Amino acid sequence: MVSASEPDRCSPTSRTPRRLSSSRRSQSQSSSSWYPRKRTKLLLALIAFLAFVFFLNWFMLLRLQHQHDAPDPIPKPTLRSSSVSLSLQGKWNKPANKKKSQKGNYARMLALAAHALAENKREPKDLWQEPFVPASSWRPCADQRNWEPNEGGNGYILVTANGGINQQRVAVCNAVVVARLLNSTLVIPKFMYSSVWRDVSQFSDIYQEEHFINYLTPDIRIVRQLPKELQSLDLEAIGSVVTDVDMEKEAKPSFYLKHILPIILKNQVVHFVGFGNRLAFDPIAFELQRFRCRCNFHALQFVPRIQETGALLLKRLREHSGLIGPLDRYLVGPFAESMKEKSESNAKKASKYLALHLRFEIDMVAHSLCEFGGGEEERKELEAYREIHFPALSLLKRTTKLPSPSELRSEGLCPLTPEESILMLAALGFNRKTHIYVAGSNLYGGGSRLVALTNLYPKLVTKENLLSSSELEPFANYSSQLAALDFIGCTASDAFAMTDSGSQLSSLVSGYRIYYGGGRMPTIRPNKRRLASIFMKNSTIEWRVFEQRVRKAVRQTKHVQTRPKARSVYRYPRCKECMCRTD
Numbered sequence: 019m020v021s022a023s024e025p026d027r028c029s030p031t032s033r034t035p036r037r038l039s040s041s042r043r044s045q046s047q048s049s050s051s052w053y054p055r056k057r058t059k060l061l062l063a064l065i066a067f068l069a070f071v072f073f074l075n076w077f078m079l080l081r082l083q084h085q086h087d088a089p090d091p092i093p094k095p096t097l098r099s100s101s102v103s104l105s106l107q108g109k110w111n112k113p114a115n116k117k118k119s120q121k122g123n124y125a126r127m128l129a130l131a132a133h134a135l136a137e138n139k140r141e142p143k144d145l146w147q148e149p150f151v152p153a154s155s156w157r158p159c160a161d162q163r164n165w166e167p168n169e170g171g172n173g174y175i176l177v178t179a180n181g182g183i184n185q186q187r188v189a190v191c192n193a194v195v196v197a198r199l200l201n202s203t204l205v206i207p208k209f210m211y212s213s214v215w216r217d218v219s220q221f222s223d224i225y226q227e228e229h230f231i232n233y234l235t236p237d238i239r240i241v242r243q244l245p246k247e248l249q250s251l252d253l254e255a256i257g258s259v260v261t262d263v264d265m266e267k268e269a270k271p272s273f274y275l276k277h278i279l280p281i282i283l284k285n286q287v288v289h290f291v292g293f294g295n296r297l298a299f300d301p302i303a304f305e306l307q308r309f310r311c312r313c314n315f316h317a318l319q320f321v322p323r324i325q326e327t328g329a330l331l332l333k334r335l336r337e338h339s340g341l342i343g344p345l346d347r348y349l350v351g352p353f354a355e356s357m358k359e360k361s362e363s364n365a366k367k368a369s370k371y372l373a374l375h376l377r378f379e380i381d382m383v384a385h386s387l388c389e390f391g392g393g394e395e396e397r398k399e400l401e402a403y404r405e406i407h408f409p410a411l412s413l414l415k416r417t418t419k420l421p422s423p424s425e426l427r428s429e430g431l432c433p434l435t436p437e438e439s440i441l442m443l444a445a446l447g448f449n450r451k452t453h454i455y456v457a458g459s460n461l462y463g464g465g466s467r468l469v470a471l472t473n474l475y476p477k478l479v480t481k482e483n484l485l486s487s488s489e490l491e492p493f494a495n496y497s498s499q500l501a502a503l504d505f506i507g508c509t510a511s512d513a514f515a516m517t518d519s520g521s522q523l524s525s526l527v528s529g530y531r532i533y534y535g536g537g538r539m540p541t542i543r544p545n546k547r548r549l550a551s552i553f554m555k556n557s558t559i560e561w562r563v564f565e566q567r568v569r570k571a572v573r574q575t576k577h578v579q580t581r582p583k584a585r586s587v588y589r590y591p592r593c594k595e596c597m598c599r600t601d
């Protein structure tokens with residue numbers, strides 16, 4: 019994300035090394051705790067599992083990219099501040115700059131777009147709107163409870179969540195539900211430190227701990243720490259550590275009752291390490307599902323220092339118009355009031371803005387296995403990055419026949435490049451004066467790519483433009499906190515465009531906009547497969563045709579739908595558990 023959060027689709031593959039290495043441990047651990055006498059069987063199962071993991075990696079790579087809620091377990095860095103990014107990524111960015119800005123960037127199309135924008139045509143009527151009637155017939159109602167508080171008598175659940183801030187958010191809300199399911203007490207979740215993103219932020223650096231505990235007290239018992247007598251236990255030795263290898267993705271509640279509950283009953287504590295997407299979305303009891311939404315939409319509020327800076331960001335994005343958007347109070351709390359400051363001259367000019375999440379950081383680019391027009395140099399650079407950060411993927415690429423970059427592209431599995439994203443916006447009809455907030459500004463290929471975009475849209479900004487370096491400094495070394503600012507900037511926007519459906523930030527942001535947006539907070543979700551076929555014609559297509567085809571491809575994703583089965587409630591909260599219909 020712009021956030022540090024999501025390694026989005028990167029996850030499965032990237033996780034592999036850890037899985038493999040930890041599998042030995044988990045074997046002994048599980049044989050002692052779960053199936054004491056079935057060693058051989060377990061071993062066979064393990065071998066089958068490893069084979070499966072390999073296959074899965076490949077398969078998931080395809081699926082995830084395509085799909086919506088990729089869970090992503092790896093910390094994705096998205097949002098580093100510019101100073102951090104220089105130190106982390108500078109060496110990756112520099113060499114390729116020149117080539118890329120000449121080759122992969124659709125010079126012809128961009129020129130056509132510039133021409134079209136210069137005509138300053140009227141924007142299409144529905145550009146800033148959702149289909150209001152169907153969208154507004156859903157109201158938030160996950161705050162309604164229909165159960166008694168739980169004593170949490172069955173031991174303690176510890177969670178150390180991996181990934182970036184957005185994955186961690188999902189892990190927290192899944193953990194809350196597991197605590198209720200098992201009648202256990204939840205210890206405030208920990209966030210795993212990632213050597214890549216180097217963010218040491220813990221729960222209370224990002225979220226209001228007090229609010230979290232108080233708000234959920236009618237549901238579960240939450241404590242800040244394990245009781246003293248349990249703190250000295252060697253959890254690993256007693257078989258209380260459960261990693262992502264020990265559990266399938268999206269495990270059902272029955273799995274927890276069968277395999278996790280006995281551990282808690284025996285040892286009084288279980289520690290989930292990783293915990294990316296380990297709880298299924300279906301089937302799950304109605305009240306538990308609602309609880310999950312309650313956690314995501316009501317219990318997690320950013321700490322005041324993030325809210326305050328977030329409010330400043332929004333105020334500047336709206337050019338001090340004094341407006342408070344429909345979601346602002348949920349995002350920045352009491353600081354929303356500070357936006358009201360009057361400056362008469364501007365007060366009339368309602369300043370709308372579009373947020374664009376450009377998920378085009380090097381991790382995403384490298385992980386996609388796609389090519390982006392940078393030739394040999396780009397190939398080498400991305401391969402080198404993969405070897406360091408995604409060794410399993412790199413290995414897989416050498417040893418297996420994976421789909422070619424052009425196959426991946428035509429299947430819609432490549433993230434949109436900055437140029438493709440901006441061409442899409444121009445084709446949709448956003449005029450040249452549109453205020454655009456770009457989240458995830460740490461672009462692969464360097465800042466020069468942003469300049470190309472600014473040529474078309476001069477009012478394009480990032481948080482680095484809007485906030486002074488002294489305002490950003492307190493967040494500078496904390497990619498998750500920077501990601502939180504982007505989360506605020508994107509969620510509050512009048513229109514939000516995502517460029518990669520596998521991104522956890524985009525997914526959570528669009529869910530938030532549905533939940534609290536009252537049918538007035540449109541999200542643009544490109545169908546990348548269709549866009550890919552349109553972009554293939556880049557050297558001949560006429561602008562008018564391009565425009566028509568892009569509009570058609572995007573319009574189709576705009577309809578109001580209820581949550582498809584097994585899909586994330588965080589992303590698709592329009593379901594009876596989370597939202598109630600008014601019609």
Ligand SMILES: *[C@@H]1O[C@H](CO)[C@@H](O)[C@H](O)[C@H]1NC(C)=O
Binds near residue numbers: 172199200201279
């Ligand atoms: C949790 O508590 C409820 C209510 O007391 C009980 O019905 C349920 O069986 C308990 N579940 C577990 C896993 O202990």
Ligand SMILES: *[C@@H]1O[C@H](CO)[C@@H](O)[C@H](O)[C@H]1NC(C)=O
Binds near residue numbers: 491494495
């Ligand atoms: C960020 O981290 C770097 C390296 O650890 C350090 O030199 C710098 O002072 C830190 N900046 C802030 C604002 O804490």
Ligand SMILES: *[C@@H]1O[C@H](CO)[C@@H](O)[C@H](O)[C@H]1NC(C)=O
Binds near residue numbers: 550553554555557
């Ligand atoms: C742009 O058009 C050329 C020529 O048709 C094609 O080979 C190329 O793949 C296109 N680029 C993309 C990214 O689709």
